[in-house]
Amino acid sequence: MKLGAFSISLAVKDIDASKKFYETLGFSVFAGELEKNYLIMKNEESLVGLFQGMFENNILTFNPGWDQGANNLEQFDDVRDIQAHLKSKNIVFASEIDETAASGPASFVVLDPDGNAILVDQHV
Numbered sequence: 703m704k705l706g707a708f709s710i711s712l713a714v715k716d717i718d719a720s721k722k723f724y725e726t727l728g729f730s731v732f733a734g735e736l737e738k739n740y741l742i743m744k745n746e747e748s749l750v751g752l753f754q755g756m757f758e759n760n761i762l763t764f765n766p767g768w769d770q771g772a773n774n775l776e777q778f779d780d781v782r783d784i785q786a787h788l789k790s791k792n793i794v795f796a797s798e799i800d801e802t803a804a805s806g807p808a809s810f811v812v813l814d815p816d817g818n819a820i821l822v823d824q825h826v
Contacts, residue, residue, distance in 0.1 A: 703787060704779040705764035705822065707772065708740070709749035713761075717741065717754040724750060761811075763764065767826040774826050778802045781808050781824035788812065 714720040717739055721731070724743045732744035739754040747770045767778045785799050795816065796811040796819065809823040 704766065705784070705785055706763065706766040706775070706778060707749065707768040707770050708826075709751050709763045709765075711751040711753055711757075711763045711821070712763040713757050713759055714752050714754050717752055719792045720752045720754075724752070759819060761821050763821045763823060766822065780805065781810065781822055784822055785810050 712720070717736065721736070721741055721743070724745075727745065728764075729743035729745040729748075729750060732742045732749065734741035734751075738768050741752045743750045744751060749770065752781065761775055765772075766781050766784065767775055770790075782799055782801060782803075782805075785801075793812050796813055797809075799808040799810050807825050809821060811822075814820060
């Protein structure tokens with residue numbers, strides 16, 4: 703199963719302070735808009751999303767169809783196929799994809815045994 707690009711999405715209290723902190727660690731702004739309270743920071747192949755006021759807890763994020771540079775991949779496992787596979791393994795979903803859509807952007811969320819949210823979010 704190919705989950706695509708990986709990043710951690712952090713629920714931050716002060717996006718400006720978090721931006722400065724991650725810049726000190728060598729990250730730079732890769733995407734997002736400070737005015738909309740979200741930034742994607744990148745250091746080599748590592749991605750950290752900073753989100754102020756959008757969700758309560760940190761989230762592990764995978765993006766099928768993207769590489770670590772957010773470039774579209776020619777071949778990838780569609781998010782609907784990943785969901786079907788996880789369902790066959792009796793994984794419980796916090797949110798699911800409407801399986802009537804054949805392709806395109808979609809996402810689902812599962813929780814690991816410790817309650818950590820894992821977002822599988824396909825943009826292509």
